[in-house]
Amino acid sequence: MNILVVNCGSSSLKFQLIDSNTEEVLAKGICERIGIDGRIVYQKGEGEKEVTDSPMPTHKQAIQLVLNALMNEKSGVIKSLDEVGAVGHRVVHGGEKFASSIILNNEVIKGIEECNDLAPLHNPANLIGIHACKELMPGTPMVAVFDTAFHQTMPEKSYMYGLPYKYYDEYKIRRYGFHGTSHSYVSKKAAELLNQPYESMKMIVCHLGNGASICAVENGKSVDTSMGLTPLEGLVMGTRSGDIDPAIIEFIAQKEGLDITSIMNILNKESGVYGISGVSSDFRDLESAAANGDERAARALEIFRYRVLKYIGSYIAALNGVDAICFTAGLGENDPVLRSTVCNNLAYLGIEIDKEANSVRGKDIVISTPDSKVKVLVIPTNEELAIARETLALVK
Numbered sequence: 001m002n003i004l005v006v007n008c009g010s011s012s013l014k015f016q017l018i019d020s021n022t023e024e025v026l027a028k029g030i031c032e033r034i035g036i037d038g039r040i041v042y043q044k045g046e047g048e049k050e051v052t053d054s055p056m057p058t059h060k061q062a063i064q065l066v067l068n069a070l071m072n073e074k075s076g077v078i079k080s081l082d083e084v085g086a087v088g089h090r091v092v093h094g095g096e097k098f099a100s101s102i103i104l105n106n107e108v109i110k111g112i113e114e115c116n117d118l119a120p121l122h123n124p125a126n127l128i129g130i131h132a133c134k135e136l137m138p139g140t141p142m143v144a145v146f147d148t149a150f151h152q153t154m155p156e157k158s159y160m161y162g163l164p165y166k167y168y169d170e171y172k173i174r175r176y177g178f179h180g181t182s183h184s185y186v187s188k189k190a191a192e193l194l195n196q197p198y199e200s201m202k203m204i205v206c207h208l209g210n211g212a213s214i215c216a217v218e219n220g221k222s223v224d225t226s227m228g229l230t231p232l233e234g235l236v237m238g239t240r241s242g243d244i245d246p247a248i249i250e251f252i253a254q255k256e257g258l259d260i261t262s263i264m265n266i267l268n269k270e271s272g273v274y275g276i277s278g279v280s281s282d283f284r285d286l287e288s289a290a291a292n293g294d295e296r297a298a299r300a301l302e303i304f305r306y307r308v309l310k311y312i313g314s315y316i317a318a319l320n321g322v323d324a325i326c327f328t329a330g331l332g333e334n335d336p337v338l339r340s341t342v343c344n345n346l347a348y349l350g351i352e353i354d355k356e357a358n359s360v361r362g363k364d365i366v367i368s369t370p371d372s373k374v375k376v377l378v379i380p381t382n383e384e385l386a387i388a389r390e391t392l393a394l395v396k
């Protein structure tokens with residue numbers, strides 16, 4: 001069965017058509033600048049990327065263009081829409097309602113709408129994509145796969161904040177965690193690669209991209225993770241501050257005469273390694289700036305790595321040990337210096353990194369030495385494939 005995976009944002013829409021039998025990506029791409037002017041980037045298999053400027057005032061038109069591209073006589077991969085067996089939608093926030101993926105119907109859509117408050121930038125955009133697909137492919141089953149679902153197994157002691165309980169009762173203010181599809185995919189894959197039983201392992205997954213989070217996985221379940229009510233908590237990220245003393249908000253507000261919206265914008269978009277370095281949120285830029293003697297860029301990298309290390313340390317304590325530590329996403333997959341710096345600080349656990357394996361790119365690999373007491377792995381994440389698998393499992 002071919003499964004269309006859709007990740008719909010407010011002005012962009014990423015898609016992949018995956019053959020669930022072979023798990024091959026038949027075609028993929030992105031619609032950008034929806035509602036502005038419109039551009040579709042389309043790639044058949046491993047072929048050349050085709051970029052077409054095309055007006056797309058609404059998401060419905062964007063999806064229509066995707067479907068046209070998939071059925072195009074020359075570069076298309078299907079002849080008719082009947083060849084799309086199901087659609088899997090990435091949905092950012094499932095609140096406490098959704099602890100797993102679910103077939104979309106009107107009631108589920110209403111449930112997702114009820115979570116809009118918790119992710120006002122993301123959920124409404126995800127829903128627009130869902131409605132657009134529903135209109136264009138009314139007979140095709142659709143599934144919602146939530147970023148938060150994997151973390152719904154966290155115990156209360158991990159997810160509760162030290163706030164008056166009524167805020168949890170009334171508004172469901174608690175830690176939810178994100179990147180769940182990735183943490184789940186990577187931890188399962190690591191267990192497979194190590195040939196160890198997923199259901200009885202202690203793992204720590206470091207998803208380090210522009211957005212970054214760490215997850216403690218015990219016996220196949222998320223028991224703690226670094227992001228919270230929103231993706232702002234936890235690690236120092238590309239442009240997000242991660243954990244800070246909440247009193248800083250009032251302090252800056254008073255010093256600079258700013259309102260809460262401006263401060264949240266600073267914490268989300270002007271902080272992190274970008275804010276510290278003043279150079280870039282892209283770690284490649286930071287590394288080259290640091291290599292050229294830029295001290296603030298070097299400091300930003302050091303601060304980022306130190307926070308990663310501290311979270312790993314705290315999760316080793318929470319898990320009372322660890323069998324495997326996994327690195328994934330843009331930086332986790334591509335930055336051997338980050339991995340070796342972090343792991344060298346864990347040498348007391350008997351962790352030893354194999355230099356040669358640590359320099360390999362683009363494949364699932366164990367980068368610790370055979371004698372290392374804790375296994376360390378790099379597992380390239382594949383959230384689209386994970387969404388396609390979840391979708392298939394529900395519609396089969």
Ligand code: ADP
Pocket residue numbers: 208209210211212238281282283284285329330331334335
């Ligand atoms: P997101 O999905 O959150 O946008 P990604 O997982 O795509 O993020 O990761 C993007 C980050 O990965 C960027 O900051 C980029 O600098 C970093 N990255 C990608 N390749 C490398 C590399 N070779 N060395 C260091 N960092 C890299």
